[in-house]
Amino acid sequence: MEKNESTKSDLIELKTMFSNDETVTFREFCCKKEPSICFCITFVNGMIDKNSIHSQIIKPIIEAELDDTLDINQLLNLISKEIVSAASVQQSSGLDNIIPFLLTGNTILFVREFNKVIIIDTSDWDKRAITEPESERTVTGPREGFTENIGTNVMLIRRKFKTRNLKLEFKDIGSETKTKICICYIEGIVNKKILQELNRRIEKIDIDGILDAQYLQELIKDSPMSPFKTIGYTERPDVVAGKLLEGRIAIVCEGTPVAITVPFTFVEYFNVNEDYYSNFYYATINRIIRWVGFFLASSVPAIYLALVTFHQEMLPTQLLLSISASRQNVPFPTIVEAILMLFVFELLRETSVRMPTVIGQTISIVGALVIGQAAVEAELVSAPMIIVAALTGITSFVVPKMQGELIIIRLVFLMSAAYIGLYGYLFSVIGMFIHLASLRSFGIPYMLDIGTFKPSDAKDIMVRAPWQEMKTRPKLVVQKNRNRVGRETKEGDNGEK
Amino acid sequence: MVKNNKLFCVITMLICSCIIFTGCWNYREVEQLAIASGVAVDEKSDGITHLTIEVVNIGRDGKATYEPKYIESDGYTFFEAARKAVTKEGKKIYWSHAKVVIISEEIARKDIAKYLDFLFRDAETREDIWLLISKEKTAGEILQSKGMLKPIVSFQIDDAMRSQKSITRFPFIQLYEFFDRLFYKQVAPILPTINLVEQHGEKSTHVGGTAIFKGEKLIGFLNEEDTKSMLWLRDEVKGGLIILKNAAGTDDNVTLEIYKSKSKITPIVQEGVLKMKVEVDVDVSVGEIMGTSDFISSPGRQKLKAFAEKRVEEDINTMYTLVRDNYNADVFGFGRNIEMKMPDVWKQIKDDWDNFYAELELELNVKVNIRGSATTRVPLKAGK
Amino acid sequence: MNKEKISDIQSVKLMILFIFGSTLVIGTGGEAGRDAWISIFIAVILAIPIYLVYSRILSLFPGKDLFEILELNFGKFFGRIISLPFIWFAFHLGALVLRNFGEFISTVGLPETPKIVPIIIFGLLCIWGAKAGIETLAKCSEYFIIFVVFLLIVFSFLTIPIIDTDNIFPVLGSGYKEIMSGILSAFTFPFGEVVIFMMIFSSLRSKSSTSKVFISALLLSGVTIALLSVRNIMILGPDTIEAVYFPSYFAIGRVNIGNFLQRMEIAVTVVFILSGFIKIALCLTATARGVARVIGFDDYKILITPTGLLMVNLARNIYEDIVEMFDWAFKVWPYYAFPFQVILPVLIWIFIELKQRAKNKANTTEVTIDDGSSG
């Protein structure tokens, strides 16, 4: 009877543990035929589906014809195999094992005072529906995006691969939160070295809680002080699928509607899933526009400043005269003007992101009026500077994933341009190149080796080649199984013609 | 991982601190500049350089206004005078956008190179400035005339110079070409000249004619007609008009418009004498016939062609004799031509080129091809 | 000592940028007047055997740089003694290029800024680049060369309206003496300077094609420099080239297309800064490697910052002014650099070759020489 005592104390312990917690419910009931066999189920309100508890657990057990003579194991087997009709049922024992299940929406069934319990999956809590991702919109292409639920997210990825090669490895991270993460990759394509490196880094993580994938990102990325991302993220399952096919690894993290992908290279900033869903000429043009946008967003203020304050001879005479005219009564030096305007722009951007949408509109109108028209008329800033700030602001949205980085790059460029003109600007560009060239993401060079890659690897960088031409996966990431489009596909295409 | 971003931070820090602590050496605000658009150089009697600098005065009264402002400044050197102007203007004079330098005849006759050294040496001044020789008493008064279309005289001169291709009345020479010529002694430098003409009772500028230099000294002028003839020998005619007075024995004046012109200059040795063989090949169209003569029909065109060829030939010959005999300046680059095509001969005559040039004969062959008659087939006249 | 590896193409690109270095701005072979380009062509041809010597020395000992080779062949003490002049040469060259750059900026760009400012900043940048390692530099050079080639091509096309082909005639018009001294000047600056690469090329990924790397880089850059020299002569004429400090800068400055595309000299500056950065960073790497080897360090990177700062100091103090710099570059440099670039390497090569022969005779059964210079 020692066991009985211990089980009893388990139940009692559980009760005392959650004595003030009203969400944890204990319900005791007995079998109709044999009232001596008593049961107690416990579950967390709000995380379970009451209907299924009622119809799959309580009702069948109460009505079941149980026999008092059965010993505990037989009884449990009988209940879990013949009576409880829930989808997932398992037996367990020990409080430490039980509590995590209880807190993730399972129902725990105590039989009499026995130490063994049955854990029944009745979890059902309110989830956000699968919606179109906000930050990565697409005109064509799928409209589904990740949600906060890791199960849904993994499901969204799995649905795209109907082979057993898709491997999903689950892990719990965080000493307090025990956040579930899932490492997804495709066996046979993935680079084993990168996988090992990733696992090694995940093992090394020592943190109390992971609330968002960003925590994870910062903990496992290379060169953590670099402003550039060496780990990609996306809200879209189709993008993840694409990256998996390129041999990358995706990590889905519980509670985060994004998946992170490794390794991440610089060019991926400029690749958008839309590219693959539209005509490749159009996609190529868009990509080039994105590169130009990056250049403009990072360099326009610096170049403008350098030209206006150091290299006036480079401006055409008419332009010089009109800039000079518009700056006639402006009280600030150009550099202050530039920093001020960029700051105001970032301020407006940040405000409008945090504001409710309705007020956001007001902000933009006020912003446009105040920093545009009125500021120029009051001769606080010059009109060309408004144009520069606006151009910079708009172009920085062309590469949305890079916004944070762009602010830093822009500021560094601007400061060096203010110091020694275009020379300073060039120096900082060289500096950026040194930094980028020395970065690595999980052993993969961040910037591509132009000289060592074959033209076939270039097909998905500045241009988006048609799929018939993109026969191989990127060499740097994938070492074996590089053929992307099989021979059959191509011959089939020809046959149809 | 090598932590490069550390140095990245250093450079950023250095840049920031330098801005704060040491000030900015070349940092200058654009509105702090007095943008010079042109300068006229004169010499005062006692060897003092007198500059008239045209500065664009930018105002902003609702919308931008640009007006010329003239600063006069003296100094023993060009640079001193230019720098002294700062005290009068209050802002630093900015030279990079200057379009025009007008040099008075007086200076040019003495030694033009002296005054150009600053323009050549200074990093701020550009090499694509127009250099003009004033035919008025002082160069300053040209700059201070009133611009007809643009308020700023220098900009107007700039526009006029750029339209050279359709006028062909002055040589198209930018400052750097003049420098190249100065460095290369064998070719005599030339420059366009500028003077004032009266229009609606106000004086405005007019560019036309050529100033001929020998070395750095001005030795004479060519009028506009001769300038065109000279440009033919330099293969620089790109367009313009040929005016035939009393063409082919009639009373009518005819204007031919030049489409294309090519002059081929080769030195030849004929009976032991070195000669320059010049073949001018001009494509023209009949642009205007002031009269009723028939120059459109085939025989008429032949007549016109023969007359035009003769006229051009005469013009060139007259000009050539004038330049050769009066100035003895090889403005056509014949010496350079000989050096290029007959390096051995050149080595022999190089040192005695001036004397040799004085005897150099021209073998001229002009071919005028009438390619069309603009839009009409007949001369304009009352029907019969 | 290092695990860095660079591919053949990367090293060719590094070498091309290195050779472009300050040459594109300062110009070379100016002694030959309008025949400078002929001098450059001949210098390229004359450089081929020397380059073969360099690559032969390297390919005899794959994976080793000059300093290690010297130690192996001359013994620890003598090897280090012989290393010293090479270290000095790399150090001095880096300082010279840095100074060229400083003079260039302060002459054409920022006359009111003290010369030392751009020198220090550029020096720090090069230190950063050198510290990032030769692999990073190689990768940077791959990107930079795109910009450089793009700018060179575009701006050479833009100059077409202002070129005057007459300027290069008569060909071979200047005397043979001038052409000869033009050849010497073009050989020592920039082609012979590639001797620096012997000190850093232990990182080549493939062993057999060292000579291919050297020769292809030489030909590509040599032809480019000669063509640009032709372009400059056509635009400026030999007399003006002689009169100005930075011919390319002046040449591009005359471009004016449609009154809008004008005043584009900054393109020359961009080319200079990009290639100069590579050149100085490589000189710095070579110096630091040499010093590390001589004092017996296993990691040269820690020495980059101090040597780099010393280089900045040397660059600052080496000349009084731009006049002295050009005087020195044209009159002294050819004779000064010649021993480092030709005499010493050739002597070393002969010594090593004889030693190898002797060794081979001693054990004829084992022939392990990697004959890379035959290609």
Add this chain to the structure above:
Amino acid sequence: MFVMMVLSYAITAFIDLKSNYKKQDKVKLAVYFTLMAISCAIGSISGYVEKMPSPAEPIKNIIFTLMGK
């Protein structure tokens, strides 16, 4: 000037070595700081002295004597 120089060198050295100071052995650090000190000294001296001795002059003289000019 002198203080500025020392400061800037100290900052440079600090940032240069911050990440891997502990990994370096004593000899290397000694050489490192000696070289930094020399360069710092030259740097601050050349701020005061009108003309620093430069290797350009002697090299020029040697070569001119060798070439017999």
